[in-house]
Amino acid sequence: MHTVAVLALDQVIPFDLSTPIEVFTRTRLPDGRPGYRIRVCAEHPETDAGAFTLRAPWGLDGLRDADTIIVPGTATPGGTLSPAVREALRAAAAQGTRIASICSGTFPLAATGLLDGLRVTTHWAAADVLAAAYPEVEVDPDVLYVDNGRILTSAGAAAGLDLCLHMIRRDYGSAVAADAARLSVMPLEREGGQAQFVPHDTPPTPRGSALEPLLAWLRDNLSRDLSLADIAGHAGMSTRTLIRRFRDQTGSTPLQWLHRARVRQAQHLLETTEHSVERIAAQVGFGSPTSFRDRFKRTTGVSPHAYRRTFGRRPVPDAGGRGAMSTGGREA
Numbered sequence: 001m002h003t004v005a006v007l008a009l010d011q012v013i014p015f016d017l018s019t020p021i022e023v024f025t026r027t028r029l030p031d032g033r034p035g036y037r038i039r040v041c042a043e044h045p046e047t048d049a050g051a052f053t054l055r056a057p058w059g060l061d062g063l064r065d066a067d068t069i070i071v072p073g074t075a076t077p078g079g080t081l082s083p084a085v086r087e088a089l090r091a092a093a094a095q096g097t098r099i100a101s102i103c104s105g106t107f108p109l110a111a112t113g114l115l116d117g118l119r120v121t122t123h124w125a126a127a128d129v130l131a132a133a134y135p136e137v138e139v140d141p142d143v144l145y146v147d148n149g150r151i152l153t154s155a156g157a158a159a160g161l162d163l164c165l166h167m168i169r170r171d172y173g174s175a176v177a178a179d180a181a182r183l184s185v186m187p188l189e190r191e192g193g194q195a196q197f198v199p200h201d202t203p204p205t206p207r208g209s210a211l212e213p214l215l216a217w218l219r220d221n222l223s224r225d226l227s228l229a230d231i232a233g234h235a236g237m238s239t240r241t242l243i244r245r246f247r248d249q250t251g252s253t254p255l256q257w258l259h260r261a262r263v264r265q266a267q268h269l270l271e272t273t274e275h276s277v278e279r280i281a282a283q284v285g286f287g288s289p290t291s292f293r294d295r296f297k298r299t300t301g302v303s304p305h306a307y308r309r310t311f312g313r314r315p316v317p318d319a320g321g322r323g324a325m326s327t328g329g330r331e332a
Contacts, residue, residue, distance in 0.1 A: 001033075001034065001035070001036065001037045002035060002036050002067045002068065002171060003036070003037045003039065003065065003066045003068070004020060004024050004036050004038050004039070004066065004067065004068045004070060005039045005040075005041050005058070005062050005063050005066035005069045005070070006020050006038065006039065006041065006069075006070045007041050007063065007069060007070065007085075008040055008041065008042040008049070008054055008056050008072070009042075009047070009081075009108060010043075010044075010047055010048050010076075011049075011074045011075040011079070012047060012049050012050075012072050012073075012074055012075075013049075013072060013073045013075060013103065013104070014050065014052075015157060016072030016073040016103050016105065016157070016160055017040075017049065017072045019072075019102060019160040019161055019164060020038075020102070020160065020164050021038055021040065022184070023165065023168070023184055024036040024038055024164065025038055026180065026183050026184075027172075027176065027179075028176070028179065028180075030176070035168070035171070035172055035176060039057070039058045039062045039066065040056045040058060041056055041059060041060060041063055042054065042056035042058070042059065043059070043060055043084055043085055050075060060084060060085065060088045063088050063089070063092050064088075064091075066092070067098065068097070068098045068167065069089070069097055069098070069099045070101075070102065070105075071089075071099065071100070071102070071105035071109055072101075072102045072103070072160075073101075073102055073103030073104035073106075073123070073156070074104055074105070074107075074108070077104035077106075077107035077108075077122075077126060077129075077130075078107065078129070078133065079107075081108045085108070086112050089108075089109070089112045090112050090113070090114065093112075093114050093150065093151070096150065098151075098152070098167075099114065099150065099151055099152075100151075100152040100153070100154070100163060100167065101122075101152070101153045101154065102154050102159075102160035102163065103122065103123050103155065103157060103159070103160065104122055104123060104126055105153075106120055106121070106130060107126075107130060107133075109153070110133070110134040111134075115134065115153075116134075117136065117137075118137065118138065118146075118148050118151060119138040119140055119148070120137055120138065120139060120140070120146055120151075120153040121139065121140050121141065121142075121143050121144075121146050121153050121154065121155050122153065122155065122156070123155055123156030123157075124141045124142075124155065124156070127139050127141035128141075141155075142301055143155065143301075144163070145159060145162055145163040145166060147166065147170075152166075152167070161184055164180075165177050165181050165184070210245065210249075211235075211245060211246070211250070214231070214234065215250075215257070217234060218231070218257070218258055222258075222261060222262050222265055222283075223282070223283055223284065224285060225285065225287065226258065226285070228243075228254060228255060231258075242254055258285075259295055259299075260299065262284040262285050262286065263284075263295060263296055263299045263300065265283075265284045266280050266281075266283075266284045266292070266296060266304065267300070269283060269284070270304055270307050270308045270312055271308075271312055277289055277292070277293070277304045277305065280292070281293075292304070
């Protein structure tokens with residue numbers, strides 16, 4: 001039987017810890033046998049799990065003969081990794097053990113050096129911090145998980161479910177994985193990546209900078225067909241100077257900034273209105289619905305229609321049986 005060891009580090013996030021335990025424990029093979037044996041391991045007899053103290057039945061010795069090790073996220077991802085944990089993970093990797101992280105569990109894995117030269121992911125809110133702390137690691141903030149063979153990483157929270165189901169499919173095939181997905185009330189594959197979950201704030205505006213009035217003007221004129229020359233003309237500078245200042249102060253080009261602002265506004269409209277995709281494309285300044293769909297999917301990982309299905313308002317019956325609009329738990 002395949003043994004999965006879940007490593008509980010100090011300040012482990014309970015959701016990340018429980019996800020692999022629940023998914024793998026409930027996995028059944030076609031003949032009814034369990035697919036996995038689960039161990040919860042920790043360095044010390046007691047581990048701080050925030051709302052409670054965890055007493056793991058296994059120490060680090062439980063990692064030695066495991067087939068898979070899962071490293072859940074912690075509330076302090078930048079914390080120091082103990083030499084004992086580092087060596088235990090490196091020793092497991094050296095003998096071919098599959099190691100996977102959930103959410104900020106990518107940080108302790110990176111601290112071992114096992115991720116050097118690999119493409120990985122983590123929760124989108126921590127991606128920049130991970131990239132800055134470990135420049136030798138290629139961080140992709142847009143995907144739900146990354147499979148490097150023996151090393152796998154996932155994005156935040158529910159992406160741990162996606163990763164576990166992916167590993168089950170690798171181990172036992174699609175039928176077993178689909179059954180595990182049904183028990184978890186999850187699709188076996190979710191459309192798109194975690195880019196669709198990033199809050200749709202507008203691109204950053206450097207406060208007090210010379211570009212601040214120009215960026216405000218761009219936000220007010222998203223629906224216009226603006227060229228680089230138009231933007232430079234409004235700013236009263238050459239296109240070359242405009243591009244240089246944009247790169248210095250926003251980290252992008254004027255048109256990249258404009259496209260991103262348009263997509264963020266489109267996300268807001270898809271969430272809060274019933275306007276057609278064609279109308280929204282015109283409202284945010286895309287020349288055609290096709291170019292809008294292409295740009296939207298490149299930015300968020302999903303189509304406008306798929307985004308609306310996930311985040312848009314839904315009709316729900318009111319007390320009289322008539323349809324009222326749902327806003328995801330907020331009052332319509």
